[in-house]
Amino acid sequence: MSAEPVVSVRDLRVYYGTPRGAVRAVDGVSLDIGAGEVLGLVGESGCGKSTLGRGILGLLPEGAVSDGQVLYDGRNLVGMSVKALRRLRGPDLGLIFQEPMTRLNPLMRIEDHFRETLDQHEPGLTDKEVRKRSLETLGRMGIPPTRYRQYPHEFSGGMRQRIMIALALVLRPKLLIADEPTTALDVIVEAQILSILADLRDNFGTALLLITHNLGIVAEACDRVAVMYAGKIAEEGDARDVFAEPAHPYTRELLRSTISLDTTELHSIPGAPPDLIDPPPACRFHPRCPDAMVVCATKDPVELALDDGRRVLCWLHGPEQAIPAGGTTPLEREEIAVADEA
């Protein structure tokens, strides 16, 4: 990781207004992503992963408000005007979505998609340069030049996703956010796309935030991983370290519930992620945590830096002086009905 991060997120909050109250989808998140680094963002559905990804790019729906800092190139993107943000999107900040077909215009040739994108952000380019840049990027994604003039429907699902990635990369963005880019794809094509994303850091030096619910993908494609729960980062660190020895019980339970070829015993996390309008007090994971202590239900956990450069938000790691007397007693909890679990 380079010394200067491409993007620094500091205490970012994104709330949605609803008739029932504010949904605190992202609630005080801090992250850095360096040039050529792939950061995986994992967690169950409804933990705020996608909102965080969009929040970083300032792409929020109506009724959402954000606060905090997203520092990019010396500027804070939070509170920046829509117009200024739009100028940054593309050449600086890119986004890859889950469903590629909905993002490509069925009436436009692949060529026209690239021309439009490049015209908008780099109006000085000649036709020849546009073609050269586009073919080069498409070629890296394995799309042959012979298909440059074809329409989106003439491509397979995996190829469309590659075209989408190429469309984001043709502007050479410094930061790319990929929101479940392979979820709609078959396992072999998924693996192909992941190897393409992993090549990004070598070929483009792009900083990549890869949002996924699949821990296997993170292990394969990411340098670092951030585990998100109920709007907060529970744990963040080197992907190998985190997976080999999870510091947060949520990470550990997520890993245990992943079904892999080595699974001989099924495991699941009791309960479900909380309603973010009215999340549990103190540590938000305490109602589902097998290791919960009395303090976890009464006092907000403090973020701690561990020796290996990891940070974790969990009372199990202290600080001891902040835990009140008797705070480490195991928490007695009501049985969770099976139905609440799923």
Next chain:
Amino acid sequence: MQTKPEVRTNGEVLVSIRGLKTYYAIRGSFAQRLLGREAGHVKAVDDVTLELRKGEVLGLVGESGSGKTTLGRTLLGLVPATSGSVEFEGREITRMSERELRVLRREMQIVFQDPHASLNPAMTIEQSVGHPLEIHKIGTGAERRRRVAETLETVGLAPPEQFMSKYPSDLSGGQKQRAVIARAIILNPTLLVADEPVSMLDMSVRAKILELMLGLKRELDLTYLYITHDLATAKFFCDRIAILYLGRVVEIGPAEAIYDDPKHPYTKALLRAIPEPDPRRTVPRDLPRGEVPDAARPPLGCSFHPRCPSAFEVCGWESRDLRDLLETRWAHQEEAQYEAERALIDDLTVLDAPSAEARLKAGQGHSAADVVALLERAHEDDPSEPFWTGVRSMRADGGHVDVEWHEPVAPRPLPRAEVTVECHLYDDEALAEAERRRADATTRSG
């Protein structure tokens, strides 16, 4: 905590599928339909033979487009079979009337992938889960209500009173899938077809639903057909596995044998592609190229040959593979080099019709010898590319180049110990035939 249960099957056959074909007609143009001409068909299920034994879980594994869902639906009579036979407890399903099928459906139920789409949003959980009772006119209102409550409890939606009056939108994804399973088991079926029942759910919920299904299987003596693209859950869940590719079973056998010693190159590829959550165990993978081809125009010979790293002479190499080869080469070239090579060949679309022979026209201002030189260069650049084993001859003929491939041999099911595999690598006759053709090609060139 649920561990994989022992197989308790007495070997009695519940479902027997023989030579099953399910084709979908492709709708052609208006004129074609007017003249009664067909535009062709998609062989979604293409000559499948397999058995489902009482009490077992058979996994049907494949990517999208493999025909796994169509096979499941044909088995339930939801899609008409084109030919072949499906016997359920000795009764032939494919020729049954809708009325006969309706009676039989009390014994065969299905759980779909998307729990959100499987429940009517305007019906309460009680109405949805009790709907099969109503359709089959079973019990009085009070009896139905009691049966719904019992079933909800069985699937873990307890206390049932808390769920009966709710609508699907009030439930989480996992709870909805429990309700869908409740609806599927309320008639006490023998067979449950589960089509990707957990793939839309979060990892943390998947285990719970699989646990529930394993529990139900024991309690209710069910037999499962588990349709999935996920070899990891299938390994845990299934007693036997059938690997499907483009409508055909390419490998079938006990789960252990398939995972410990996969035989078909496609099975090997699927296993290699699974992301491994333990970073200490990640291995570099060589993935098969491309994607599942269009089932309306399947490759010649073995359907997997264009993606297969081990394909050889007789696997079905053909014109479209040459086009793919050239395009892949060009994708990785500088623009100028691509332009120069592309100009050597006139029209590439002559390669689009599947054929073991092709006649390429040299581009304007270029000779057939230039085209042959290009092909030879491509061969030299990647000598290990299996495509070249399939080329029988390349000859310049005036302004054209005639390329001829070895005649494809269709793969056939081969019993090998516990598994049956459909691949020429295990077929002595196909290997011998390839040997003969290699010798023949050497004689010609020499």
